[in-house]
Every structure is written in structure tokens, then in C-alpha cells.
Amino acid sequence: MSILDLEVKISEIEMKLNEISLDDQEEIEELQQQLNRYKKRAYQHLTAWDHVTLARHSKRPKARDYIEYIFDSFIELHGDRLYRDDEAIIGGIAKLGNQAVTVIAHQKGCTTAENIKCNFGMPHPEGYRKALRLMKQAEKFNRPIITFIDTPGAYPGPEAEERGQGHAIAECLREMSNLTVPTLSIVIGEGGSGGALALGVSDEIWMLEYAIYSILSPEGFASILYKDGSRAQEAAEVMKLTAKEYLDRGIIEKIIKEPIGGAHQFPQYVFDQLKEQLNGYLSQVKKMTTRQLLNKRYKKYRLIGEYDSLNR
Incomplete structure (x- = not known):
């Protein structure tokens, strides 16, 4: 069943x-x-496919819900200064206690109209350029960066490719890996493909218990590997996309516990828990120098690369 x-x-x-x-x-x-x-x-x-189902649940709290509850005085900033404002990525300045932070997040909608407005959480290039602009601003003013990941992937349409989708994602990857301020990414739902990774090259990555993180969707993986998209459930098991799998491999640092039934059953429990742990994280990274931060980040991704090489 x-x-x-x-x-x-x-x-x-x-x-x-x-x-x-x-x-x-x-x-x-x-x-x-x-x-x-x-x-x-x-x-x-739960099977891996059960995790996929829960991560995509329509009632699951969205990024804006986390931002509104966890942070104070959130000021949203818009636009990439080149083309337009992409509502699939939201971001701005907020306070967590007395600490000013920059928050950047993938945003999905709760209704069909909201999902159309934010393109079902699939950003265009201008969304990633907006994210990069906010990251560089945070670095200039020495603000920690917190990202919330929840996307099936970057928008794959021709107009996105025409405006440089691949280049925009690559710029985020390159610049985020070299930022001189503390960075933390939290996968709150679906973390798919380079569209998720563009906000995920952080000092630490946390995942909600029933969230998923993968190189692409199980349907896409099944279409490539088995030439049959209907074998998505089988592909999900092969992909090792659950929070526990990522923790065991050292890719993420922490799993945020969810109530039985998922975060949508008792959002307050998840919000309170996450707020407390974020306060602890910010207190901890305040004590680190820029050199220590960069060395720690380098070692993290070097170890991930070595692990993947040994297990191919």
C-alpha cells in the first residue's frame, strides 16, 4: 500500500x-x-517514492511561510537589474534576533493561480541573476546568507535558454563557492537539478526529514536510464535522494525533524525547531574568520568529490 x-x-x-x-x-x-x-x-x-510524494505535497509549507514566521522585518528586494523580476525566486534582507541576514528562496504557490504566477517554482535566468545580486550585496555588507531550496528545477523553456539559463546558474555556482560570508542552505521540499544547486553551494546544507535532493526528477531519470518515464518509482530508489542518504554520505550536515505526516500537518513544530537551530548556527559562525569559513567550505566539497569518485 x-x-x-x-x-x-x-x-x-x-x-x-x-x-x-x-x-x-x-x-x-x-x-x-x-x-x-x-x-x-x-x-x-517510507520508500524513496513516498519521500518524493511528501516533498511535492500541495499543502507543504512554502518558502514565504518560513520567512514570515522565522524572520523579523523582512524587506523583499526585486529584479535582476537586467530584464525583470522573477517571482520563482524571492529574496531580501531580514533579521533573526539581532542579526541581519540575507534570505533567498525558491517560491512555489499554494493555488493554481499562485503557481502560474511563480512558474511552479521553476526560475528563469533573471531569477538566478537576482539571487546572485543579493548574494554579492550580502557579501558587501557582511551579512550571512540563508537560502531555502524548493524547486523541481530551473525552467527549461526556449526563452530561458535564449536569456542564458545555463550561464546564470553557472555564475551562481562559481560566485557562491567563493563568498566571504557564512552561507546556509535548507532543502524544505523538492531540490531538483542545477536549479536547486544554484542556491545550494553553502557552508552547510540542511534538509527537512521528508525533503528530497537530486540531480533531476525521478521521471526524468527514468526517461533517460530506462527510456520509460513511468518507472519513476523504481528510479527514485536508485537515485538515493532522501535526507538520510545525503546525511550518510556527508553531503548535508543536519536533518530537520518533521511531524508524522509531514511538515504540512504541524508547520509550527518545524518553524520553531528551525528558528532555534538557525539562531544556534549564526552564533557559531560569528566566531569564525573568513579564512576558516573558506577552508571549511573547500574541504566540504572536496570530500564530496572524493566520495563520489571512490563510489563510481
């Missing part, structure tokens, strides 16, 4: 609970126990 089938079963039990009179206490307790058993079963042994 897939995670979606189990969620349907859980919803059926919840509906029954709502219909029962408060006088039927025994039936309520029995259904509540049944509900807890299903939830425990559903989220104890």
Missing part, C-alpha cells in the same frame, strides 16, 4: 471520528487507536 493509499485510509477514519457522537466514547477511542496505528505504519517505513 502506497503512502497516498494510507493517507486516504487515514482521512476515512478521521471523517468517521467527526461523525460520531461524543457519547460513543468507546468507538471514538477504538477509531483513534486505529488512526494512530495507520499513521505509525505509514511513516515508519
Whole structure:
């Protein structure tokens, strides 16, 4: 039974609970126990595809939700100073406690209209150029940079290619690897392809428990490897795209715990936890010199490269 089938079963039990009179206490307790058993079963042994399903869940909190709750006085900045403002990437200046930071994030929508407006979280080149402009501004004013990653990938349309999609991503990769301020990336949902990596070359990478991070979508991977996009579930297992896999390989530093059912079940729990850990991280990196930061970043990605070479 897939995670979606189990969620349907859980919803059926919840509906029954709502219909029962408060006088039927025994039936309520029995259904509540049944509900807890299903939830425990559903989220104890998730497959890689279950993680993909949860990472893409339409009710999952979006980047703007995290920004509004975690940070104070967020001032959004717009445009790349070349073409236009891309709403698939949002960014600006905010405060976390007494610390000024620059926040940059992929933004998905909650409704169809919002998703169309922000292109389903798939940035154009101007989005990455906006992100790069904000990174260089943060470096100039010595502000730590925090990025939230949640995209299926950069927009692959012809107009994006005409405006230099590959070059814009490459510039982000190059410049982010050399920034002289602390950087932290948090994968909150779907981290797909170079579109995600463009905001992910950081000193540390954290992932939410049910988030995914991969070189491309499972559907795309299956189309290339098996010549059959319908084998996406099989491809997801091969891709090793879960937070635990990345932690075991030393690619990420931390997994942010989610409530049973995913972040959308109890967003406040995730927001509070993340806010506390971000405060701790900023206090820690304040003590590091620029040379120490750059050396640490270099060693991190050198070790990742060595690990990949040894395991090919």
C-alpha cells in the first residue's frame, strides 16, 4: 500500500471520528487507536517514492511561510537589474534576533493561480541573476546568507535558454563557492537539478526529514536510464535522494525533524525547531574568520568529490 493509499485510509477514519457522537466514547477511542496505528505504519517505513510524494505535497509549507514566521522585518528586494523580476525566486534582507541576514528562496504557490504566477517554482535566468545580486550585496555588507531550496528545477523553456539559463546558474555556482560570508542552505521540499544547486553551494546544507535532493526528477531519470518515464518509482530508489542518504554520505550536515505526516500537518513544530537551530548556527559562525569559513567550505566539497569518485 502506497503512502497516498494510507493517507486516504487515514482521512476515512478521521471523517468517521467527526461523525460520531461524543457519547460513543468507546468507538471514538477504538477509531483513534486505529488512526494512530495507520499513521505509525505509514511513516515508519517510507520508500524513496513516498519521500518524493511528501516533498511535492500541495499543502507543504512554502518558502514565504518560513520567512514570515522565522524572520523579523523582512524587506523583499526585486529584479535582476537586467530584464525583470522573477517571482520563482524571492529574496531580501531580514533579521533573526539581532542579526541581519540575507534570505533567498525558491517560491512555489499554494493555488493554481499562485503557481502560474511563480512558474511552479521553476526560475528563469533573471531569477538566478537576482539571487546572485543579493548574494554579492550580502557579501558587501557582511551579512550571512540563508537560502531555502524548493524547486523541481530551473525552467527549461526556449526563452530561458535564449536569456542564458545555463550561464546564470553557472555564475551562481562559481560566485557562491567563493563568498566571504557564512552561507546556509535548507532543502524544505523538492531540490531538483542545477536549479536547486544554484542556491545550494553553502557552508552547510540542511534538509527537512521528508525533503528530497537530486540531480533531476525521478521521471526524468527514468526517461533517460530506462527510456520509460513511468518507472519513476523504481528510479527514485536508485537515485538515493532522501535526507538520510545525503546525511550518510556527508553531503548535508543536519536533518530537520518533521511531524508524522509531514511538515504540512504541524508547520509550527518545524518553524520553531528551525528558528532555534538557525539562531544556534549564526552564533557559531560569528566566531569564525573568513579564512576558516573558506577552508571549511573547500574541504566540504572536496570530500564530496572524493566520495563520489571512490563510489563510481
